[in-house]
Amino acid sequence: MKFKIFFFLFFSVLTISAKQIEVCHSCTIKTISEAIKISVAGDEIFVKKGIYKEQNIIIDKSISLIGEKGAVIDGENEGGILIFETDNFTIKGIKIINVGISYTIDYAAIKVVKAQNFIIEDCILEGVFFGILIEKSKKGIIRNNKISSNRKNEASSGNGIHIWSGSEMEIYNNELFGLRDGLYFEFVKKSEIYKNVSHDNIRYGLHFMFSNHNIYHHNEFRNNGAGVAVMFSKFITMYNNTFKLNWGSASYGLLLKEIYDAEIYNNLFEENTIGINGEGCTRINYTNNTFLRNGWAVKIAGACYANIFEKNDFMHNSLDLAYNSKVNDNKFENNYWSEYTGYDLDKDGVGDIPYRPVKLFSYIVNKTPEALVLLRSLFVDIINFSEKVSPVFTPDNLMDKKPIMKRIND
Amino acid sequence: MLKILKYSFYDLMRSRWSYVYFIFYLLLGFVLLFLNNDVSKAVITLMNIIIVLTPLIGTIFGVMYYYNSREFTELLLAQPINRSKIFMGQYIGISLSLTLSLLLGLGIPFVAYGLFKSAAIFDFSLLLVVGSFLNFIFVALSYNIALSTENKIKGFGYAILMWLFLAVIYDGLFLISLMIFNDYPLDKFSLIATMFNPIDLSRILILLKLDISALLGYTGAVFRKFFGTNVGMLISMFILILWVVFPVFRINRKLRKKDF
Numbered sequence: 111m112k113f114k115i116f117f118f119l120f121f122s123v124l125t126i127s128a129k130q131i132e133v134c135h136s137c138t139i140k141t142i143s144e145a146i147k148i149s150v151a152g153d154e155i156f157v158k159k160g161i162y163k164e165q166n167i168i169i170d171k172s173i174s175l176i177g178e179k180g181a182v183i184d185g186e187n188e189g190g191i192l193i194f195e196t197d198n199f200t201i202k203g204i205k206i207i208n209v210g211i212s213y214t215i216d217y218a219a220i221k222v223v224k225a226q227n228f229i230i231e232d233c234i235l236e237g238v239f240f241g242i243l244i245e246k247s248k249k250g251i252i253r254n255n256k257i258s259s260n261r262k263n264e265a266s267s268g269n270g271i272h273i274w275s276g277s278e279m280e281i282y283n284n285e286l287f288g289l290r291d292g293l294y295f296e297f298v299k300k301s302e303i304y305k306n307v308s309h310d311n312i313r314y315g316l317h318f319m320f321s322n323h324n325i326y327h328h329n330e331f332r333n334n335g336a337g338v339a340v341m342f343s344k345f346i347t348m349y350n351n352t353f354k355l356n357w358g359s360a361s362y363g364l365l366l367k368e369i370y371d372a373e374i375y376n377n378l379f380e381e382n383t384i385g386i387n388g389e390g391c392t393r394i395n396y397t398n399n400t401f402l403r404n405g406w407a408v409k410i411a412g413a414c415y416a417n418i419f420e421k422n423d424f425m426h427n428s429l430d431l432a433y434n435s436k437v438n439d440n441k442f443e444n445n446y447w448s449e450y451t452g453y454d455l456d457k458d459g460v461g462d463i464p465y466r467p468v469k470l471f472s473y474i475v476n477k478t479p480e481a482l483v484l485l486r487s488l489f490v491d492i493i494n495f496s497e498k499v500s501p502v503f504t505p506d507n508l509m510d511k512k513p514i515m516k517r518i519n520d
Numbered sequence: 521m522l523k524i525l526k527y528s529f530y531d532l533m534r535s536r537w538s539y540v541y542f543i544f545y546l547l548l549g550f551v552l553l554f555l556n557n558d559v560s561k562a563v564i565t566l567m568n569i570i571i572v573l574t575p576l577i578g579t580i581f582g583v584m585y586y587y588n589s590r591e592f593t594e595l596l597l598a599q600p601i602n603r604s605k606i607f608m609g610q611y612i613g614i615s616l617s618l619t620l621s622l623l624l625g626l627g628i629p630f631v632a633y634g635l636f637k638s639a640a641i642f643d644f645s646l647l648l649v650v651g652s653f654l655n656f657i658f659v660a661l662s663y664n665i666a667l668s669t670e671n672k673i674k675g676f677g678y679a680i681l682m683w684l685f686l687a688v689i690y691d692g693l694f695l696i697s698l699m700i701f702n703d704y705p706l707d708k709f710s711l712i713a714t715m716f717n718p719i720d721l722s723r724i725l726i727l728l729k730l731d732i733s734a735l736l737g738y739t740g741a742v743f744r745k746f747f748g749t750n751v752g753m754l755i756s757m758f759i760l761i762l763w764v765v766f767p768v769f770r771i772n773r774k775l776r777k778k779d780f
Contacts, residue, residue, distance in 0.1 A: 357732070357733055357736045358736055359736065359737055359738060359744070361736075381733050382733060383733050383734065383736050383737045384737065403733070404733060404734075405731065405733040405734025405735070405736070405737045406734065406737065426561065426564065428731045428733070428734035429734065474695070474699070477699070477702065478698050478699050478702050478706075479737075479738045480698055480706040480707055480709075480710040480738065481695055481698050481699070481710075482734065482735060482737065482738050483710045483711065483714050483720075483724065483735075484691055484694065484695055484720075485727060485731060485734060485735070486567070486568065486723060486727065486731070487691045487719075487720065487723055488568075488571075488572050488687055488688050488691065489688050489689075489691035489692045489695065490691065490695075491568075492688070
């Protein structure tokens with residue numbers, strides 16, 4: 111409480127003493143860099159309508175940079191634009207276009223270095239290399255931004271919101287498209303990412319590395335080159351996200367690699383080549399997710415232990431589950447499988463015979479990927495049936511003993 | 521030719537089997553939609569049935585009609601009519617009546633359940649197009665067999681065997697060869713092998729619409745190009761047409777030399 115009062119006083123002092131500096135083509139101060147030079151901590155710089163051709167503006171004072179509608183900073187494809195090296199700043203309503211490309215320097219529309227307590231909101235960043243690049247910062251809020259680019263290959267494109275080493279960030283309501291990775295997090299802790307839409311990116315919609323204790327929910331990731339990747343992280347919670355239309359040979363709704371102790375629930379995976387691809391995942395609970403019309407709903411590669419799949423809907427996927435080993439330490443229970451052909455004589459809503467989600471055909475496709483062209487052929491149905499009756503190739507203890515008869519998460 | 525076509529067509533339309541066939545599809549369509557209540561889901565189930573059943577029925581009808589109408593055909597042959605016109609008339613008559621049963625039998629329930637409001641209309645029409653193609657292909661193939669085999673029982677046997685081969689055994693051999701030659705690049709082989717079987721080809725055509733997300737899972741430039749663009753669709757359609765043209769061509773050639 112004391113802390114809060116202190117902050118309140120601190121900010122009220124700031125606002126009282128703060129002055130507003132206007133920037134426009136007909137004002138006395140014509141450029142943003144000039145305005146920053148004369149400003150002191152707590153000032154508000156108000157950028158009026160117009161196009162400002164400026165690059166590498168370094169801001170090292172705690173100021174607010176507010177843009178009028180139509181205020182545009184044009185980097186003319188030459189370098190980075192705004193670089194914040196201070197705490198307690200705000201940037202709002204600015205449009206930044208044409209950030210330069212470099213293969214050695216990470217040029218960004220907005221770069222933040224070693225900052226605390228900042229807000230980046232309502233900005234439109236177009237034709238960027240990196241959109242918002244944040245290094246070694248904490249307690250930042252990034253909201254309502256629209257970041258886009260039109261790059262064609264991975265090497266010449268950057269990420270939308272890239273955070274390297276940060277904590278307690280809050281990122282919401284942003285739209286990101288046409289970038290390399292929509293959102294990229296490396297060494298980010300205790301952050302919350304929600305209601306973002308990340309689509310049509312060259313690589314991942316969201317890319318997570320070495321970032322523990324994060325939550326992301328209500329995001330939508332669609333049509334990205336390789337879907338979403340969450341790697342080498344612990345204690346992640348993901349819920350109410352939508353992953354869809356991620357098509358391609360290395361494309362996943364959600365790629366999990368070296369993940370421990372995560373909770374994944376209420377998500378929708380729709381029409382992805384692979385819904386969830388797990389490699390080295392341990393102690394993960396998948397609950398109440400819907401897998402709809404994916405190529406493979408779930409693909410489990412090696413070293414996945416103690417994963418629990420409960421109350422998920424597996425509906426009309428070409429293949430429900432692919433498994434590359436005969437050993438199984440994961441549990442599937444109480445899921446709904448649209449392919450289930452069993453019956454429920456005692457009418458308790460639970461099927462009386464177990465369901466085996468791994469089919470012989472998915473085992474064959476794992477070994478011989480070209481066999482995919484035989485999908486849904488009569489011969490394949492016949493061998494699947496015979497394997498179902500007496501499992502030889504597929505793990506015989508891998509089954510859902512209590513499959514639910516009706517759809518769960520409608 | 522038109523007169524004979526008309527005659528065969530009306531003859532078949534009046535026959536009990538066309539009705540049975542029509543009613544079978546009608547019931548199938550209604551039951552599927554009643555159980556699923558969702559047009560797009562029913563399309564998937566229907567695909568499995570169409571690619572197996574349409575060829576079978578086309579084959580049986582073709583052989584049966586040829587042997588049953590043999591006496592009448594001989595009577596016609598005594599008249600001053602071109603041989604190929606007689607047989608083409610019969611062939612098109614059978615194929616058309618089967619196709620009509622299929623289209624009406626499945627079309628009526630789907631239209632009744634609101635197909636036009638559903639997004640599945642394109643998938644469904646593709647299904648019907650493929651079904652019709654299969655009718656034409658398998659009637660032609662069975663006519664080929666019947667023309668080459670005098671013995672009725674043998675003819676039937678061969679025809680059923682052909683269906684069994686194309687519907688099941690071919691895929692089995694295909695899969696085994698894929699597994700044996702696992703170490704070699706097989707993507708071209710697997711696509712070409714698909715082209716040599718009309719049932720596989722039709723299946724791929726429908727999969728291109730229904731399971732495209734899975735088909736793109738394989739890493740291979742040829743696959744990518746085939747499945748990822750419209751090339752696959754166009755090539756498959758073209759080869760399906762060839763599958764009609766070649767057997768029909770062979771019927772005509774066979775006819776010229778055959779001694780009735």
